[in-house]
Amino acid sequence: MPTAEDNGINKHKSMETYALLKQRGNECFKSNDFKASLEHYTQGIINAPTYCVKESEKGEHVTEYPLAILYSNRSAACFRIKEYEQCILDVDRAFANGEHGHAREIKLLCRLAWAYWHLKQFKRCAGVVDRLLKQQNGKKYKEVDVLKALLERNVDKNDNLYLKSEPIGEEVFEKEYTFDNKQLNGASSNVQLSYEPEKGRFLKTKYGLLPGDGIISEETYCGVLNRKYIGQYCNYCFTECALHGIPCHGCSKALYCNEKCRLKAWNVYHWLECSMWPILQQVDAFAHVALRVILHGAYEFSLKNKNMKESDCEKDAEPYPFLCIAADLHKLYPPVVNKATKNKKKGKIKQQQAATPPPNVNKNGIDPESHVYNGDYWSIYCLQTHANEHLKTVLAKSTLYANYIAKVLNQCFPGRGKKQSNTSKNPPNGCSTKVAETANVIRSTFMRLSFKEMQANCCRHSFFEIEPLKKRVEGVCEQMAVNAPNPSVKQRNLFMSKELPQTFQSIISYLLRHHILQLYTNSQAIFNVIRDNMHKDEEVSTLQQQRIATALFPTTSLLNHSCSANTVITFKGRKTLIRSTRTLNVGDEISHSYGPCISRHCYEDRQEILSKQYFFTCHCDSCLKYEQGDSDERAFLQQFTAYKCKKCEGPAVIMEGSFKNEVIMGKCLNVECETIQDLTEASTRYNNIVHITQVIAQRLYKRQYNEGLGMLKRCLSGMDEILYKNHQSKSNIHDQLAYCYTHLRDYKSAAKHVKESLKTTSMRFGTMSMEAARESFKVATLYFNANMPGEAKVFLNKTIAVYKKILPDNSEEIRKAEQMLATLKAYREQFANYPKSPSFKVE
Structure with missing residues (x-):
């Protein structure tokens, strides 16, 4: 989202900045681009002063309230895109930040009443209508009469339909993941602190843990947003608020998701910052x-x-x-x-x-x-x-x-x-x-x-x-x-x-x-799952973790590192939740990954990273097995970048020092083969294909899907001839092919290619990893759009099983997956006689 600074707008609060952003927002609103108008109104709120005294044509001093006007305009945009709860908040802020003329007050109150009506909060709607009737001053408004008539027909019968909003987001997180360990802040009662001279302080289990059990849920002691996310995420709780945020009264930098966060930030540190x-x-x-x-x-x-x-x-x-x-x-x-x-x-x-x-x-x-x-x-x-x-x-x-x-x-x-x-x-x-x-x-x-x-x-x-x-x-x-x-x-x-x-x-x-x-x-990086820009809002969009803040978590800092950690960490605003990924026995150490792990780094690389940044040599189970010669993790990782052996079609890797010579020699990793071979031609062909894929990416960006589809198929055929079956580049080509088929509305073919990518992802990161679960959800989404509910249900169940062991129960990803599964069940009940695919099973 473009910020005020990107458009050359004054960094300080000023009426000029306010007027410019208000005008842009109004233009977008008139053209029915309500999301863009929200962005401009929010930037205007950030940069607008609280009030301004102007001299009228008659020479009188008139006070204008820019914040009140912008909150009012933003509430209208929220109403148009059916964000009624946010509309109600902005109407309240419009009244709290200044005075309004009689006509504007009536308009705001009508908008507030309709928002309550759409949320089925009829008692509150009736209260606003009573207030409107008192402020009509003898003049009748058609909209007020309509609301009154609707309430008279429905309130008596549906009085019990006044719904109090269910707790969402942070409230649910606090309710479900509040641990009662009396010795360790934010830790489960199943966790205890221990100490050994070689390890220092570390955490271990008291009674044992099962996969998915909560271990730590604590709020960060303090953290700071990365600079590129200032103005997009809350300056206190790090939740996204680019469209609906509220500003600091003093500066045009800090943005907050609500008044509560603004108050907390001010009391703790923003009074000085x-x-x-x-x-x-x-x-x-x-x-x-x-x-x-x-x-x-x-x-x-x-x-x-x-x-x-x-x-x-x-x-x-x-x-x-x-x-x-x-x-x-x-x-x-x-x-x-x-x-x-x-x-x-x-x-x-x-x-x-x-x-x-x-x-x-x-x-x-x-x-x-x-x-x-x-x-x-x-x-x-x-x-x-x-x-x-x-x-x-x-x-x-x-x-x-x-x-x-x-x-x-x-x-x-x-x-x-x-x-x-x-x-x-x-x-x-x-x-x-x-x-x-x-x-x-x-x-x-x-x-x-x-x-x-x-x-x-x-x-x-x-x-x-x-x-x-x-x-x-x-x-x-x-x-x-x-x-x-x-x-x-x-x-x-x-x-x-x-x-x-x-x-x-x-x-x-x-x-x-x-x-x-x-x-x-x-320090601990706080990540947020963001869709990549190229495939945004697409069925095959890639979810990427972006580091949005740097923070300190006191209890989380007690966890020692392991290259094959038995925990996974997720974030909800300022809070972190750490859950177990496998069964732990009584007294087992609870470990966390500092970055290097066996699915992404070989032994030598892991030790080098940990030694340089954290000043220790890792002796976790995975590293000890490697040192004892029980496993060759380097060979496991090399298969994802290996060529195809000319003799046995196994993984062949380039030998050390080969790049110094004109001839590139490789060796098969298959113990029964170990053939040394010339990979010069294969390497040249691979580099040419990589260059072609970059050209294809530009064509896909220009929506030339048919041309891109043919080129990608030829690239995949060429890669099949020279690369090992688990090579990561082949998985990337399958993803791009799925992207093309999706835009051509051939969801079945798209699902076929994502399934091929899923095989490589599952092999590298494990079937119970988030990487595999997200690929599985892609497949389910494509089968859902292809009207193949049986296949969609199979992959959805796999996805939800992994999500529930890793993510908080109220997370957005679980909600979307369960919503799709509920839709499939409703579809099956409504059309019980539709042709069933072979993999569809009736419960």
């Missing part, structure tokens, strides 16, 4: 997440103080625990030196990589009194940083960003320059007066930047005219962004000092660097 976009654009995602970790920690500690009141913000009281960051997050314990780690050759002493936590928290982030892993700030703080193992370039970059952000914040929040005379209010030991005073300023800022106050004043006043902090932060950030450091340029004196941090800037810099280093090995 709202004015820091010039700086955040200069740093990478890890530095941004690290900043949010600190802000979330400060917010977390503020909630723990039960006596904190809003009126206390103007008092010179003793700093709250969360504000004196030096005192309460660190206690400023001196670095612990372990003499046993002294490097004899270099004569250097290694420093512990994390400061000692407070006395009530042990080094594993577990409260020693309650023995609970809370998943709070200290759980994050105690994750490994591997500070002594990172490359110098990584350390330098982390230090550079940490110092840069700390310097900006130090200028944004200067100390008050007033010493505390009362000895009872002196800062804790090791914490300078300046640090405590700065902390007091931050505390006051937290308390004054109340979102409740912002909401109350947004219609009449600009919130940031009330709070001058925005201008100060914006001014500092714009000035600092001009001279932002370049991480690619070699810098001097970038490494953190081993001296005890004393000032506000040095403490913030230390914490930021600490969390940035943690993120290199503990």
Whole structure:
């Protein structure tokens, strides 16, 4: 979806931007392109100011409410595409964000009443009609009379049809996947934390697990959207809201799915980030997440103080625990030196990589009194940083960003320059007066930047005219962004000092660097399933996982890696759900894949990736089998890129070093054959076919399906002659052939080719994998469209069986598959005598 920036629109809120986007939205609405009008209205809402005072022709000052107008227009677009629930929300927002003339109020209320009518919420519809009748002012409206007549005929008989919307999305997820483990935050009661010197902390089963059992369901501690998805996904819960989002009142960057997310984001971190976009654009995602970790920690500690009141913000009281960051997050314990780690050759002493936590928290982030892993700030703080193992370039970059952000914040929040005379209010030991005073300023800022106050004043006043902090932060950030450091340029004196941090800037810099280093090995990518652009909304469209955010999950971070993991991870907004993929016995370790796995990487590649990024050598069951010579996983993967052996038609691979010579030699992987052969001609033919497929892709994009179909068949015939039967390129050709047949409405032939692709996918990833399930759903969809319900039902049952063991029960993919299955059953009941295909079985 094009964003405001793509069209050269002003990045700040302005009436010019509002007028331009409103005009574009109205033009699309008039041409019945309601989805496009939604996009423009939403972008207008993001960029529009809350209100604007204009001078009329008579010289009077008139207040205009752009947000109210755009929400009203967007509600009309939602109504036209039958998104009635979203229409109701936007009508409410239109009333909440400004005043309307009498005619517009009547129009909005009529739209609201009709939306309730279509949702069969007759009581609410009747309430809106009563309100309309009171506001007619003696003038009759035909639409109101129609609604009144409909209600008089139906409400008495159908009063019980007032339906309360069933909980959807996040509510269902919270209800079904809320675990009650009293020791581990977000974990099932069937999971326990264990420790071994070789493995460190890890999770294992307490009673055993079956395939599909839930293991962990937790909310991210904090995360950051990838930049290309800003404006398309919620800035707090990471759900898609490109068409129906609501903006931050202060900036034109952050978009939210509802008011609840906007309030949470503001209270935790956006109160500061709202004015820091010039700086955040200069740093990478890890530095941004690290900043949010600190802000979330400060917010977390503020909630723990039960006596904190809003009126206390103007008092010179003793700093709250969360504000004196030096005192309460660190206690400023001196670095612990372990003499046993002294490097004899270099004569250097290694420093512990994390400061000692407070006395009530042990080094594993577990409260020693309650023995609970809370998943709070200290759980994050105690994750490994591997500070002594990172490359110098990584350390330098982390230090550079940490110092840069700390310097900006130090200028944004200067100390008050007033010493505390009362000895009872002196800062804790090791914490300078300046640090405590700065902390007091931050505390006051937290308390004054109340979102409740912002909401109350947004219609009449600009919130940031009330709070001058925005201008100060914006001014500092714009000035600092001009001279932002370049991480690619070699810098001097970038490494953190081993001296005890004393000032506000040095403490913030230390914490930021600490969390940035943690993120290199503990961050979790949040994925969303997105259809590819070329085949979008098609029966054979490819579902791809796109990384939309980078986040930290405290309990999930405790899982160790395995190249053949026994869990699968899915996401629902800010929440993650981890389920078992196979049966686990009592005491078995629960493992998770960090990326490298046996279905995509050979042993050497896996070890190299894990060693470079995570600093360990994997000794999982799969790697041990390879080391003991029990299996050759390289041969398993090579068959998907192998040529056809000229003697036995088995998989033949190019021998190492062959590319250096003009003659390319290969060897058959079949143990009974192992023929060494010349693959030069086969390699040349394969490269030519690959080039042809690129030309075909362009023709398919231009909808030249008949021409593309003939060329693809010739390519497939050529590949059959030179490539092994399980070669991945042949599977890709089958997918393209299915795409052509689908557009030519030959669904049966399309299903035949997708089934061929399914064979390769199932062999590589397993029959119970998501990859195989999605291919199976493609086949079912094609048979469904080909009016072959028997075959469709077979593949649908296979798909649903896999989905229910991996995905949450309320996921979109399960819903679509079950909806298709229900349609097939209804079709069978209605037409009981239609010819049945051989594979169709009556239940």
